[in-house]
Amino acid sequence: MVDIQNDPHFQVKFLAKDLKDCSLPEGYISIPSSATARNLNDLINSAAEQAIDDWKQVSFDFLIGGILFRGNLADFVVDNNIPQESVIEIECIFRQPPPEPDQDIPHEDWVSGVKVTTDRIFSITYGGELSAFSHDGKTLGTNDLVSQPLKCLDVFTLDGDCCVVVGCQDQTLTLSRVEQSGKKVNFVPLQNFRGHERSVECVAAKKDGTRIVSGGFDSLLKVWTTESNTRTEFSKSNTESGKRRKTDIATKTPMVTLQSHRDAIVDVEWHPLQPKQVVTASMDFNIIAWDLELAGFVTRLHAARAFTSISMNPENGLIISGSTDNKVRLWDLNSQEGSLVKETYHGHNGWVTDVHWSPKNTNQFVSGGLDQTVKMWDIRSPKAPLYDITGHRERVLTVDWSFQGLIASGSADSTLKTFKTQ
CATH class of the missing domain: 2.130.10.10 (YVTN repeat-like/Quinoprotein amine dehydrogenase)
Incomplete structure (x- = not known):
């Protein structure tokens, strides 16, 4: 994930209600506001690789407030009226493969x-x-x-x-x-x-x-x-x-x-x-x-x-x-x-x-x-x-x-x- 020094950050917490055998980053994490779903994918897979020896790369989608995350965090927060000072809960789900x-x-x-x-x-x-x-x-x-x-x-x-x-x-x-x-x-x-x-x-x-x-x-x-x-x-x-x-x-x-x-x-x-x-x-x-x-x-x-x-x-x-x-x-x-x-x-x-x-x-x-x-x-x-x-x-x-x-x-x-x- 690219971290720009002057880029504002959000506090996030990852959740996985329906995922098994997946190790998520624990606690609150500071994420740059420019982060995209691809960046979050890299973060989750990196954490899983460190915790699970035979982990294979998986594509995830992310739900924030019940809405699929698209674009970057900064725009998503504004578009969906999410308080910027709050901790953003991000639910990880498996991505639907393309037809x-x-x-x-x-x-x-x-x-x-x-x-x-x-x-x-x-x-x-x-x-x-x-x-x-x-x-x-x-x-x-x-x-x-x-x-x-x-x-x-x-x-x-x-x-x-x-x-x-x-x-x-x-x-x-x-x-x-x-x-x-x-x-x-x-x-x-x-x-x-x-x-x-x-x-x-x-x-x-x-x-x-x-x-x-x-x-x-x-x-x-x-x-x-x-x-x-x-x-x-x-x-x-x-x-x-x-x-x-x-x-x-x-x-x-x-x-x-x-x-x-x-x-x-x-x-x-x-x-x-x-x-x-x-x-x-x-x-x-x-x-x-x-x-x-x-x-x-x-x-x-x-x-x-x-x-x-x-x-x-x-x-x-x-x-x-x-x-x-x-x-x-x-x-x-x-x-x-x-x-x-x-x-x-x-x-x-x-x-x-x-x-x-x-x-x-x-x-x-x-x-x-x-x-x-x-x-x-x-x-x-x-x-x-x-x-x-x-x-x-x-x-x-x-x-x-x-x-x-x-x-x-x-x-x-x-x-x-x-x-x-x-």
Whole structure:
């Protein structure tokens, strides 16, 4: 660490709540105000090397007052209103390794949706294709469902089977069963859902697969049932052609239609902690939490910008949102004090098109934007992302982090890219 003689110093104390087998400097230490996270890393590793014979260099991040330390101490203290005469407690945590580029999977058209499961990657395109790939990028199956753009998808389990539901610009949704056939998969359409008056923009299946909710440019939220005692069989000619005509399968109308938004519903999610509630985001600047049992909304959050996407934290229900500006925002539906916007994250250079929480780490999420980048974030670092994930040559349309080991993104450059995470 470089120590400038005239550089003001701060008294600090290092803490390690979750670190094992790491020896930290003891007591209070005087640190120059110009110190950066890299300087603190050198200090911690040096202390550990002296105390532990077989110590290997480790990269750390540092929390001060629950905020990830970036820049230098002097600026950080000023920006976060930390009393300069106080002892600054610095918590050491292991740094999240950067995502590593993995697969680059070309498509025939813009990739509008992607979902990663434990053993497969599913994608949809503006050309109407639904596809499945292995994690190592091998094509497992493709079905040309329609001739119009597919706009949204969800993957879930129904009666022990893997199923995919997709929403289309032609105002319909299609539910298909994923059937394994050797090393390949086939998509077998089971049900159509009709009732939207304009393009279907978002869809989400309940955890048990019995209900599906969807929203679209008609500003309507619709609830559908997947339960059925009969399934219509395909004729032999239709099956062999690889084209599934929607007239060959049962068509359903919605159980319930809910209206309160005044513009397109662009995203919908089941509330992870309230199984009877869903949450929608709209171009009308509103997020609404709905109670499906009461058939009405329970909470409305109003913003200054139109929404493009939301994601709900599976552990605590916090919401991150993308909007028609360059910021990601953190919301708390249950907040009783102050602003419902708990934090704003800066880093994109255009609209934020999609967001997704980490499935395991309640502090981390990813976002994609019109600036052609995917970004990994920590909610404790609002001024800069952890990492910029680059590679797309056109705007990013969709991101997914449903499976802890892979981040996936789809773009208007007609590629699906995956990145390995730890």
